[in-house]
Amino acid sequence: LHPRVIYGGPGGEAELYGLYFTDDGQHQEHRLFVDHDTPHCRSNVVYKGALQGQDAHAVWIGDVLIRAAAEGTDTYELNRNLVLTDGARVDSVPNLEIETGEIVGAGHASATGRFDDEQLFYLMARGITANEARRLVVRGFFAELVQQIGIPDVEERLLSKIEAELEASVG
Structure with a gap:
């Protein structure tokens, strides 16, 4: 599943929430794309995962693009992972590309803890x-x-x- 957000007009809002368990021997990939191409839109992305078992592997990739026309954008993406056992691995890649200096806010964070x-x-x-x-x-x-x-x-x-x-x- 690769969620994709494209705004239909100014003032749009998107909230994306994800929750996942990755167990022994499983590989999961979560990839999303938020395309801010319209002024005064907002997005909030929060994904959380728990991993356990040998060779449990999760990949999270969050791509947010704020185009030049998207003045007044406010966006934030967050990925948090909890490693429950040895042998589990997480790759978390939040990406933020900004083509205008006229935004309300833009940020991202990622953390993986035992x-x-x-x-x-x-x-x-x-x-x-x-x-x-x-x-x-x-x-x-x-x-x-x-x-x-x-x-x-x-x-x-x-x-x-x-x-x-x-x-x-x-x-």
């Missing part, structure tokens, strides 16, 4: 089992993104899928 053993220790010191503590940390990592959707039915279904994945993979 599962935080201090969080696990903190929760276990309060009587939570190791597996439940891992589920809580991963659930919290994704919850911020899910809450941005703003459609309760979609949020509930997504949280249910996350919970099923955590139950199958963490125990």
Whole structure:
């Protein structure tokens, strides 16, 4: 799936959210393109992933182009990844090309971090089992993104899928 945003007229807004699990031996590629070719448009991209297992590999490529005619553009793209086990790998490539100096804002960020053993220790010191503590940390990592959707039915279904994945993979 390669989402592509092209604006139909001035004042358009695009919100792109992505959530993924990459497991042992899987390779996933997420590539998106936001083409700001119209004035006063806005885009916000947030993708989050969790990886676990030997040879789990995710690639995220976010391309944003702000053309010369797209004055007043406001755009931001973010990719965050949580590595749950050794042997998993992430390649995150946010790209931003700006052809005009008349923009409201443009930025991007990418971060990949290992599962935080201090969080696990903190929760276990309060009587939570190791597996439940891992589920809580991963659930919290994704919850911020899910809450941005703003459609309760979609949020509930997504949280249910996350919970099923955590139950199958963490125990």
